[in-house]
Amino acid sequence: MKIWNEAPIGVIDSGVGGLTVVKEMAQFLPDETIIYIGDDARCPYGPRSVEEVKEFTMEMATALAGMGIKMLVVACNTATAVTLDLLRERFPFPVLGVIEPGARAAVQVSSTGRIAVLGTVGTIKSKAYEYAISSISEGAEIIPLACPEFVPLVESGQYKQIDIRPVMKKSLEPIVHLKFDTAILGCTHYPLLHDQIQEQLPAGVNIVSSAYETVRDVENTLARFDLGNNSGRPKDPIFYTTGQMEGFKSIASDWLGIENPDVRHIVLGKPGCQ
Structure with missing residues (x-):
């Protein structure tokens, strides 16, 4: 198995909504490691201009690319609608929308x-x-x-x-x-x-x-590109938020059933996270 197979899958959303996709991934793809970014500080994306949505989505995708992901799931309908083709052109890994x-x-x-x-x-x-x-x-x-x-x-x-x-x-x-x-x-x-x-x-x-159908697409894409993690060594998911960590942690814990999720703060558009 290639080391690349053990790389994480990145998931992005305008806030906590993409956790519904993460929940399905955790159930049906338990061997995969997930890194999630929720842009809570600038949520919701729905009323924003197309230019803003593209800019913010690209910042999240770029941050995850720097973390070495093997696939990106755009778990935000607004971002999927306006940026999916752009993301697929920009990055070398598979990019899926919802x-x-x-x-x-x-x-x-x-x-x-x-x-x-x-x-x-x-x-x-x-x-x-x-x-x-x-x-x-x-x-x-x-x-x-x-x-x-x-x-x-x-x-x-x-x-x-x-x-x-x-x-x-x-x-x-x-x-x-x-x-x-x-x-x-x-x-x-x-x-x-x-x-x-x-x-x-x-x-x-x-x-x-x-969410469920998206995870089926993730599974099929992993198989198509031989990217599945069969090492038996998945790591705990890591969650980044641009907003308040406590509020994000509360919803993540409630929705995913994780007692103490690893939630960290990230500043998009700039290097570094806390």
């Missing part, structure tokens, strides 16, 4: 072809899911809805502290009377609100998260 896997899963699950996409303002404006779904199923009908209040609920930890049902109801009200059988959680933060979202949507609507 939109194509989510679109593929939704098409497989939907029996009517009417699919709602819940996402940030940036993701919805990009129409990335519409393009991805249409490339798989030409007859699909997409119902896009921006839900800008969801990410702050997760990043602040309020989703665990207060009754957020009024926010859910107001945000989802524009589509609850429409006909669709599948809803894509088009932001990796949203699975942490899964139950509250499900409660507000019409009965019988399938909710699809891209």
Whole structure:
């Protein structure tokens, strides 16, 4: 086995949302080491300009490249929508996003072809899911809805502290009377609100998260490039945040079931981390 196989997989997100992808990776790819960067200090990315999203995403990817990763997973829908091609051109390792896997899963699950996409303002404006779904199923009908209040609920930890049902109801009200059988959680933060979202949507609507399908893509890519770690020596995941470490640690511990996750602070765009 090449030493390269033991290199970590890098995961980036605008904040804590990408931990939903890390959770699936930990379950289905337990032999792989993960290094994660969450840009909590500048989250959310949804309302930001395309130029800012590209700049911030490139900073995270560059930092991980310097740490010797063998693959990059862009676990942020907004970043995937506007930077995936750029990242693939810039770096020598495989770069995977979350939109194509989510679109593929939704098409497989939907029996009517009417699919709602819940996402940030940036993701919805990009129409990335519409393009991805249409490339798989030409007859699909997409119902896009921006839900800008969801990410702050997760990043602040309020989703665990207060009754957020009024926010859910107001945000989802524009589509609850429409006909669709599948809803894509088009932001990796949203699975942490899964139950509250499900409660507000019409009965019988399938909710699809891209996290599981993304990990399938990771697994297939590891096999294709012979990058899998078969050493039996995976290291504990390391989490970097540009924001407050304690808040990140609390959510990471709660969501991943890690008693004391290794959370460190990082300054993007500049060398060094603490």
